[in-house]
Amino acid sequence: xxxxxxxxxxxxxxxILDEEHIIVNGxxxxxxxxxxxxxxxxxxxxxxxxxxxxVYEGDFGWEVLLQGSLYPAxxxxxxxxxxxxxxxxxxxxxxxxxxxxxxxxxxxxxPVDEGDEVNEGDVLLILESMKMQNELKSPRAGKIVxxxxxxxxxxxxxxxxxxxx
Amino acid sequence: MxxxxxxxxxxxxxxxxxRACRELGLETVxxxxxxxxxxxxxxxxxxxYLLGPAPSRDSYLRGDxxxxxxxxxxxxxxxxxxxxxxxxxxxxxxxxxxxxxFIGPKPSSIAAMGDKGVARATVRSAxxxxxxxxxxxxxxxxxxxxxxxxxxGFPLLIKATAGGGGKGMREVRDLEEMPxxxxxxRREAEAAFGDGNVYLEKLVExxxxxxxxxxxxxxxxxxxxxxxxxxxxxxxxxxLEESPSPFVDEALRQQMGExxxxxxxxxxxxxxxxxxxxxxxxxxxxxxxxxxxxxxEHPITEAVxxxxxxxxxxxxxxxxTLKHTQADIQMKGWAIECRVNAEDPYNGFMPSTxxxxxxxxxxxxxxxxxxxxxxxxEISPYYDSLISKLIxxxxxxxxxxxxxxxxxxxxxxxxxRTNIPFHQNMMDSHRFMGGQFxxxxxxxxxxxxxxxxxxxxxxxxxxxxxxxxxxQQTQRSAHVIQRNERxxxxxxxxxRWERIHR
Numbered sequence: 001x002x003x004x005x006x007x008x009x010x011x012x013x014x015x016i017l018d019e020e021h022i023i024v025n026g027x028x029x030x031x032x033x034x035x036x037x038x039x040x041x042x043x044x045x046x047x048x049x050x051x052x053x054x055v056y057e058g059d060f061g062w063e064v065l066l067q068g069s070l071y072p073a074x075x076x077x078x079x080x081x082x083x084x085x086x087x088x089x090x091x092x093x094x095x096x097x098x099x100x101x102x103x104x105x106x107x108x109x110x111p112v113d114e115g116d117e118v119n120e121g122d123v124l125l126i127l128e129s130m131k132m133q134n135e136l137k138s139p140r141a142g143k144i145v146x147x148x149x150x151x152x153x154x155x156x157x158x159x160x161x162x163x164x165x
Numbered sequence: 166m167x168x169x170x171x172x173x174x175x176x177x178x179x180x181x182x183x184r185a186c187r188e189l190g191l192e193t194v195x196x197x198x199x200x201x202x203x204x205x206x207x208x209x210x211x212x213x214y215l216l217g218p219a220p221s222r223d224s225y226l227r228g229d230x231x232x233x234x235x236x237x238x239x240x241x242x243x244x245x246x247x248x249x250x251x252x253x254x255x256x257x258x259x260x261x262x263x264x265x266x267f268i269g270p271k272p273s274s275i276a277a278m279g280d281k282g283v284a285r286a287t288v289r290s291a292x293x294x295x296x297x298x299x300x301x302x303x304x305x306x307x308x309x310x311x312x313x314x315x316x317x318g319f320p321l322l323i324k325a326t327a328g329g330g331g332k333g334m335r336e337v338r339d340l341e342e343m344p345x346x347x348x349x350x351r352r353e354a355e356a357a358f359g360d361g362n363v364y365l366e367k368l369v370e371x372x373x374x375x376x377x378x379x380x381x382x383x384x385x386x387x388x389x390x391x392x393x394x395x396x397x398x399x400x401x402x403x404x405l406e407e408s409p410s411p412f413v414d415e416a417l418r419q420q421m422g423e424x425x426x427x428x429x430x431x432x433x434x435x436x437x438x439x440x441x442x443x444x445x446x447x448x449x450x451x452x453x454x455x456x457x458x459x460x461x462e463h464p465i466t467e468a469v470x471x472x473x474x475x476x477x478x479x480x481x482x483x484x485x486t487l488k489h490t491q492a493d494i495q496m497k498g499w500a501i502e503c504r505v506n507a508e509d510p511y512n513g514f515m516p517s518t519x520x521x522x523x524x525x526x527x528x529x530x531x532x533x534x535x536x537x538x539x540x541x542x543e544i545s546p547y548y549d550s551l552i553s554k555l556i557x558x559x560x561x562x563x564x565x566x567x568x569x570x571x572x573x574x575x576x577x578x579x580x581x582r583t584n585i586p587f588h589q590n591m592m593d594s595h596r597f598m599g600g601q602f603x604x605x606x607x608x609x610x611x612x613x614x615x616x617x618x619x620x621x622x623x624x625x626x627x628x629x630x631x632x633x634x635x636x637q638q639t640q641r642s643a644h645v646i647q648r649n650e651r652x653x654x655x656x657x658x659x660x661r662w663e664r665i666h667r
Contacts (some may be wrong), residue, residue: 070587
């Protein structure tokens with residue numbers, strides 16, 4: 001199985017030969033890869049060198065936290081990669097943005113109303129959690145549609161609060 | 166003389182106090198909220214009693230219930246920890262009224278220092294320099310604050326009168342933005358302390374935040390245990406502290422230490438307390454406030470002085486004299502504390518909640534971890550985000566920075582995102598290594614970009630690991646989908662698959 005993995009616009013072609021051998025950008029390496037007690041911490045032995053990192057599945061791909069640095073990575077297999085290069089990059093940029101609660105908390109302020117035009121970086125909502133007031137900002141310009149919460153509401157993690165189109 | 170202590174707190178500090186009590190052979194009583202039934206302090210204490218629902222005002226702020234429990238259990242003393250009721254004079258008074266010892270200062274000192282306005286007026290009359298502000302003017306209304314603000318000058322700070330820890334604090338650049346900031350500061354102060362009063366203070370730019378640990382007994386002895394450098398803050402929350410400060414020489418230490426002792430004496434202070442100063446580039450220092458309680462960052466002072474501050478607190482509360490005189494106190498070596506918070510430094514330090522599924526603690530020479538959590542514990546949204554404190558000590562600052570780097574790399578917490586990568590970046594920062602920073606450093610001049618610190622980058626290793634995890638996941642889901650090809654159930658099969666791949 002061959003994968004194309006991209007980090008910081010740098011492409012790595014990783015072919016998995018068997019449980020213990022991979023080819024990275026044309027170079028064969030012997031690997032031993034284990035999850036530490038079934039968790040998101042992984043140990044990699046590669047040609048004798050030992051590494052440990054967190055690997056998380058994020059909203060837009062993978063995130064690898066290695067030696068104090070975060071590497072956002074996208075991993076696609078050969079077939080998908082061919083499709084993407086034929087039809088252009090896949091996830092559409094437009095569409096509706098759903099603002100989701102990053103943690104459970106209390107809505108203390110909603111400075112925008114349905115129908116408001118907002119710019120990138122504008123504060124959409126203030127969520128109090130862990131005794132801190134956290135400003136949730138718009139990732140892009142657009143118009144507020146579907147306000148689903150009001151001041152005083154308690155919300156759960158990942159609950160959709162409002163949408164921007 | 167008491168031999169049973171109630172600890173009116175939760176988290177790592179409740180555990181810290183429990184440990185001191187246990188070492189002194191004192192019995193311990195824990196109190197807890199519905200969210201904390203499984204917390205470490207409940208498990209470690211000799212006795213534990215429920216206070217109420219998770220929100221602080223229904224549990225850890227219920228002073229009446231806490232005093233009731235102390236009476237019922239025969240606890241002869243209450244240790245308030247930090248936060249919650251630690252700086253509430255009315256609570257300390259209620260404790261004393263029941264003939265229970267309050268392990269902290271007298272209610273009158275808490276009141277004098279706890280109201281920041283009165284505190285500043287008191288120390289100023291003792292000849293101690295303070296930062297210009299609306300000190301000693303009592304609680305002003307918004308229109309009064311707006312009127313006086315231009316006299317103090319911008320930028321300035323709105324601070325909660327009952328405050329601490331950056332709650333209810335706002336930085337104001339001009340008069341125009343001030344009304345909104347006043348509203349939000351009051352709201353946050355009201356939620357955190359049950360007191361929405363605020364005051365104004367000039368913002369000293371390029372300043373360092375340096376504080377002195379004080380110990381005082383009931384026999385009139387007051388000593389200081391040297392300074393702590395606390396300039397590395399974000400939203401006025403300390404993130405990392407060290408002792409000694411790379412900025413303070415012996416002459417300045419003596420001078421500031423004497424002033425700190427005098428400030429404590431000006432309110433007839435007893436027990437452990439901390440005098441916070443702002444120090445500008447010319448080494449002029451101003452009294453900022455006094456924290457009339459044990460500080461979060463007390464362990465770094467313990468590491469360089471060898472004094473167990475919590476045990477000293479208990480000793481003082483038992484009416485004994487301090488174990489040490491000023492001449493006994495020598496600062497030896499260096500110590501750094503990193504506050505490990507459930508906050509994601511890659512996402513605007515947004516709090517992260519959830520179940521901690523696994524923890525690997527750093528250990529080895531010169532490492533201390535004060536923590537209140539363990540695998541299986543849930544980080545809830547009700548309390549602050551501090552998970553643990555990683556304290557590292559050694560002979561020199563350079564050795565301690567290198568030791569902290571290795572300890573941070575060892576420390577693994579699975580289940581919630583933490584700010585450990587922030588600390589790792591800080592340890593690599595040339596400005597931090599050179600001791601070149603002020604209170605604005607984290608917010609204005611520090612970035613999480615690895616290139617800024619010239620640190621080694623290993624994208625190919627990250628790429629390999631991401632690919633292998635993605636591959637495992639694809640393989641696993643492919644197998645689960647092909648259900649009809651196996652006669653055993655998917656769950657049984659999953660178990661086998663995991664055993665094989667463990």
